[in-house]
Amino acid sequence: MNDAPDHPELHTGPSRGPSVNRLSVVWIVPLLALIVSLGVAWRTYEDRGTLIEVAFSEAAGIQVGKTVLKYREVEVGKVESVGFSKDLSQVVVGIRVDKEVAPYVDIDSSFWLVKPELTTTGVSRLDTVLSGVFIEGLWDSEIKAPATHFVALKQAPLARTPGSGTWITLFSEDGGSIAEGAPVIYRGIKVGQLRNLRLNPASSGVEVDAFIEAPYDDRLSASSVFWDTSGFSVSLSAQGLKLNVRSLASLIQGGVEFATLVSGGEPIEAAHRFRLFADEATARDSVFSKAEAATATLSLLLDGSIQNLAVGVPVTYRGLPVGKITDISIHRAATPAGDLVYRQEVDFAVSGARMGLPDTSTRQEVLDFLQDQVKQGLRARVISTGLLGGSLQIELANVPGAPPDVLNLATGAIPVMPQVAPKITDLSSATGDILNRVQKLPIEDVMRSAIRLMDSANGFITKDETQKAPAAVVGLLDELRGFVGSKDVQALPGVLHSGLSDAQSILGDLRKSDIAGKVTTAVDNVSAAALAVTDAATGLPALVDAVGEMASKVSALPLDDLVTSTRKTVEAAGQFLQTDSMKSLPASLGATLDQVTGTLEDLRGGGAVANLNKALEAARQAAQSVAAAADKLPDLTGKLDDAAHNLNTLIAGYGPGSATARLVQDMLLEIQRAAAAVGSLARTLERNPQSLITGR
């Protein structure tokens, strides 16, 4: 170790004495700690701000220590306590406001709760769903009398800062469909909001506050007009159908639109009261009634009873509205003769500005202007307007050639405007006439007749007999079908067959019996008869008389009647065939015809044709026999000639010209005709042997 000998020279001074009496420097540390802690505590106390109390009706979502107070979205305080007022009617929320802003929280401050809201105009403050509600405060930059107790607003104020807009009040008779928070629209842009819809305590109407935001409130003037754009409007006019929906929000919660129609209106102050009109047209018209100074009121006395004039109906001049009817009443006046005359008095206001006068013109100037115009021929008249001419207006028109007239401005009464005859389109009255005629039509009689007819038809149809008729027809047809299909008819071919066989045998018999010879014999007999006639010529006159009598009887037969009857029958038959029932028969007839066809088939199958051919063959043979007989006809003719010659001789015996001779000559002619007929018969048979069968 090298430290032993020299260590004393390090420091050999005496100890500094008892240190108990000296304070250690270490004490500075707790002292500093104390000072710092106290300093921090003091600062904390100093910085904790002032406590204010805000009374809410309910403390939805407010949490102690969490809910904050914000000013312009910056946190400036925190809720420290939530309690009740003494009467439990309100929730008193204690808020510790930061020191920096505390002085500004004065009596003008306002507080409200910010929470998420879903309205027709949109969703607002969605952020508070996550972050929780907060209390927002609003105060200005001036320090005024301090306050610690406030009552919270029910909803956020619209005017956040002074000068950020203008509050006005709208009043109306009816709230319409306006809702709290509805927009105020100016030329289609939302420029404000409605608040505090309430019943007017002083009158029967309603009031609502409207806040017009800052840049737009310059558009307001004393001549602004407000109207309700709630919902949608549908108007049908001569221009067509018009549907007007301003915005979806106004459709649901209503809305108010305004316009400043007349420029140069006086600027308004806050809380100016405007009338809220029901619709735009009314609002625009109201401009005229507002400018009282430039309006002249005139009246019109109407003799007739004109119904469609009403207060508010426009007064037009050259097609433009220049005023409107303000009052309609009964005017009573006495004629010079002393009789009382009642007339309809229509008072109307005319706006001078609309007539082209300066805005500043007074009532007197308007009246003077009108007086001047009346002297130049301005007259009032009632005209009809509208789609059907149903509504009426008053028109001021320059009527050339009108009798000179003036306005009587001297008396204090409303001056009477000279008028001309109304110009009412008669469309409505014409329509009325048509309606009257239609009304007079015996529609009811026609209807009654129709009903009776229908009843009769119905009765006829529902009658049992009628109901049975189709069945009867069907039955008839069934019977016919049955008849056609019956064995008898079906057996007809067989019968015909046998009949034809009979005819065949008859013709064969005819051939065998030598008809020609018999004809010759007959002619011989005729010849003999003629000879006998010659003998019996003495009895001829009586015979001739009898023949003549018979002829006269034949001619007296009522053939005409027969023909007439026949014609009638034919006509009746024709009508019968035209009837519907006959037309409906074909279906049944078809079936019947089918049967007939079947029958014909049977006929063919039954060998009828073959039989017919056989019959025709027989007939041909008969005809040949006849032809052979006809060869002998010249003999017959000669004999007939002989007979005629004999007759001539006979006649010659009676002497020519006598009546007997004429009759005999007639008879001879008949005989010659008979001979000719026999000749033609022979030729016909020769050419057409079938005629013997067919009879033609």
Add this chain to the structure above:
Amino acid sequence: MTAQAAHLIGCRTCGRVWPEGTPTCGRCGARLRAIRDGHSLQAVWAWLLAGMVCYVPANLYPMLNTSTLLDKTTNTVIGGAVELWQGGNYGVAAIVFVASVMIPIGKFIAIGWLALAIGHQNIPGRHRHLRLLHIVEFIGRWSMVDVFVVAILSALVQLGVVATIEPGPAAASFALSVAFTMLSAQSFDPRTIWTTRTP
């Protein structure tokens, strides 16, 4: 026979014994303190006081500022422990409570008691005093658990908007308090336990 009786003084740094009155150790250069030097006890008291002063704001101010997406909470030490207890985390709550409340306060009491005992020699139980001093010195370092928790959480949970944890003013105070208390314990000269007051 004691060193004191032999008027010798031991260096607390290297252990070499010097005659009483020697100002610095000739071997290591450390300043030699007389056992009777009141500086030791004064320092104990001073550090202890500073630690206690700092312990007050450490419990009044928030330890953690926790801001999540929806919420923003501040917790003091005791408030946090109570909240944990109410939330059912009894173990964690107990650890927090022991580390943050019981140990610091126990240290204050223990050091204060030792200082008093040394100041007044008539208090018996010197061996127990020494053991207590050793315990206090051993436990002292664990008191920093709270501060470490805050430091680690602040460093880890920095998720921006979603969740952020920041140390509050209490964290610094607590750390100071613990540090001062440790210094207080360090200031103790164990020799003083054995010194007998000269009448």
